[in-house]
Amino acid sequence: MSQAAIVTYKHIARVRQLLGEFAVEMIKRGDVHDASKFNPIEMGPLEEMQKVVDTEGQAPFGSEEYKRRTDMLGPMIEHHRANNSHHPEFYADGVAGMDLFDVVEMFFDWKAASERGEESAMNLNFACDKYKVDGALRGILFNTASRLGYTTK
Structure with missing residues (x-):
C-alpha cells in the first residue's frame, strides 16, 4: 500500500471518529x-x-x-x-x-x-x-x- 493511501485511510478514520463523537454528543443532548x-x-x-x-x-x-x-x-x-x-x-x-x-x-x-x-x-x-x-x-x-x-x- 502506498504512503498516500495510508495517509488517506488514517484521515478517513479520524473524520469518522470525530463525526461519531459529534453524534454521541447530539444523542446525549437529545436525551436531556x-x-x-x-x-x-x-x-x-x-x-x-x-x-x-x-x-x-x-x-x-x-x-x-x-x-x-x-x-x-x-x-x-x-x-x-x-x-x-x-x-x-x-x-x-x-x-x-x-x-x-x-x-x-x-x-x-x-x-x-x-x-x-x-x-x-x-x-x-x-x-x-x-x-x-x-x-x-x-x-x-x-x-x-x-x-x-x-x-x-
Whole structure:
C-alpha cells in the first residue's frame, strides 16, 4: 500500500471518529432536551398553558398568538431559556455565543415547535428574524431544512 493511501485511510478514520463523537454528543443532548420543563417552576405554568391549548387550540409557531402565549409564561420561560443552552437567550450575545451543538439542537427544536400547530411549514424566517440570524448561518439553516424535505416559510 502506498504512503498516500495510508495517509488517506488514517484521515478517513479520524473524520469518522470525530463525526461519531459529534453524534454521541447530539444523542446525549437529545436525551436531556428540555428536561428543565419537569421542574415545578416550569411545569406549573406549562400545565396552565395546556389548558389554554385544550380550550383554544394550538398557536402556529411565530404567530401573534404564539408570541402572546409565550409572554404569558413570563418567569417560566425566562427560567427555561436560562437553563437550556440551545436557546439564544442563554447567551449574552445570543446566537453568536452558541456552539455548533447548540445551533443543531436549536434548529430541531424550532422544527418540533412548528409541528405542534396545524401549520405544515417550519417558520424559519420568523425564527431567524427573531434571533437576528442572517448571512451564512441563515442560508445553512434553510439549506438543511430543504435537504431534509421540510417545507419552510
